[in-house]
Amino acid sequence: MWNALHPLELLLLLCFHLLAWVAAGHAILTKHDPRSALGWAATLLFLPVVGLLLYAAFGISRTQSAAQRMMRKLAVRASRYVHLVPEAHHPATVPPEGLLLERLGHRLTGQNLCGGNSLEALRNGNEAYPAMLRAIHAAQRFVYLSTYIFAQGSTAEAFCEALALAASRGVDVRLLVDGFGGRFYSLRRPWAHLAERGVRVAQFLPLQLLPPRLCINLRTHRKLLICDDVAFTGGMNISDQHVLSGRKNDIQDMHFRCRGPIVARLLRAFLLDWGFVARTTECLPEMPDVRAAGQSLCRMVLDGPDSDADTINDLMAGAISGATRSVRIMTPYFLPSHELMTSLRSAAQRGLDVRVILPARNNLPYVHWATFRLLPSLLRAGVRVWYQPPPFAHTKLLAVDGYYAQIGSANLDARSLRLNFELNMEVFDPHFHDLLAQHMDDALRRGQELTLQRLSARSLPLRLRDAACWLFSPYL
Secondary structure, eight states, rough: OOGGSSSHHHHHHHHHHHHHHHHHHHHHHHOOOHHHHHHHHHHHHHHHHHHEEEEEIIOTTTHHHHHHHHHHHHHHHHHHHHHHHHOOGGGGGGGGGGGGHHHHHHHHHHHOOEEEEEEEEEEEEHHHHHHHHHHHHHSSSEEEEESSSSSHHHHHHHHHHHHEEEEHHEEEEEEEEEHHHHHOOSEEEEEEGGGGGGGGGEEEEBBTTTTTOOOTTOOOOOOEEEEEEEEEEESBBBSSGOOOOOOOTOOEOOEEEEEEEEEHHHHHHHHHHHHHHHHHOOOOOOOOOOOOOOSSSEEEEEETTSSSHHHHHHHHHHHHTTTTEEEEEOOBBBBBOOOHHHHHHHHHHOOEEEEEEEEEESSSSHHHHHHHHHHHHHHHHHHHHHEEOOSEOOOOOOETTTTTTEEEOOOOOOOIIIIIEEEEEEEHHHHHHHHHHHHHHHHHHSSSSEEEEHHSSOOHHHHHHHHHHHTGOOOO
């Protein structure tokens, strides 16, 4: 066999095998999940050519180290926003039972809580989009929008027109769309011509062949709109599907209007991403008005592959582990890390009221199936799980012990917690906690609780399918 190969072919084959061994070593040294490391190493060694192509596209980020360097540089310049924001925080203002959790958040993020914030929940695009469009039309200084999906339709057209009109008034308008999500989820790019109307448009790491950039796993999943002194964040993309109208593919979700000092923190998050994409640190506008607007204590939590830490994962695990009364979680995708699984089981075994609300119908069926493989160990520990009825629920919420909540873009799966650039927000506010808890309790009352008996009654083919999907959960 070897004698039949041309010397150049033999050299090329040896190079592929050598690179495969190098890549396998990289995988076992850098992957967090042993199943992921083993899977990549086996693929690379047994299928070196195909494995190298897959690993280059999905397994590693050639721009990750560049992202780390640029983000650190930008963070130094953009830190003036943090220094100019009144900390408005003293440990005495945090509920006594929340002091340890407050310290954990500070240790993981390096940020203090900022007080004086107002957060308003906006349900679905029916409430969120009109409020966001009004804020764009009213802006006088800047409008900054970051989204994962900007899908064609009447919603996109309304946003494009509002952004263009703001730019025509002399407002600094910038739009940041993820380079993968902005193309994969829409046949057309409704925002493609906004640059011609004065809007500064950028894509976050778009895929390209020349020069090659196939880092599919490096995505910004953050959703932000900042219009002068008001900001919007949460899990909602720009899409007609979020406007509930009785269609089969409708998506229910929750977004949040923010006022107060946290707006400057959210502005800093947008500028960090914009600076990374534009490869410049000269991107700081005038400081927004950050006067107190409410009673909520908030902290922005940024996470992504530009950091070696698993900030959101560790913060959620810490909040659940330290809970003393109740834990409520609502998420569309539930493939939690080992740390989160352990925290949830432990909380339930300590007698806490632990509730998880998932969508009965999921837009990613393989994630839905993989979740069934994880649920028996949670149910046996006393965690209660409900499936809420359609439409598909894309909402991501965490509420703990009557005073603490997290909102934002992060799902409870490996992609979100380890690969995506995500933005969550901690909120220490009993009233806000109760609002989210009520929303989740309303959803579970309309839903159906999952039991061990129901899981055990599933047929062997279904359980094998679920297990096969779970086996690939580090890559989903």
